[in-house]
Amino acid sequence: MNAPASSSRQIVWPSVITVISAAILIGAEVFGAAFAGGWALAILFGLGDQGAHIVQAVLFGLGVLVMTAFIRGAQRVEPFTKRR
Numbered sequence: 001m002n003a004p005a006s007s008s009r010q011i012v013w014p015s016v017i018t019v020i021s022a023a024i025l026i027g028a029e030v031f032g033a034a035f036a037g038g039w040a041l042a043i044l045f046g047l048g049d050q051g052a053h054i055v056q057a058v059l060f061g062l063g064v065l066v067m068t069a070f071i072r073g074a075q076r077v078e079p080f081t082k083r084r
Contacts, residue, residue: 009082
C-alpha cells in the first residue's frame, strides 16, 4: 500500500560494458562469417558477383537475428538496470 509512485532505476555499467564488449567480439565473428560464407557459397554454386552479394545480404540478416538473440539473452543474465 505504501509503494512509491515511481520506482527509480540505476544503470549497472559493468554489466552494460561486459555485454557490449562481448557483442563486439561475437559480432565481428558472425558478420565476418556471413561475408566469407556468402562469398564461398556463391563460388561453390557459380552464382557470380551479384549472387554473392545476395547470399551475403541474407547471411548478414541472419547475423542480425543472432546478435539480437545474443544481446537479449545476455541482458537476462547481466541486467542493465537495478532498482535503487
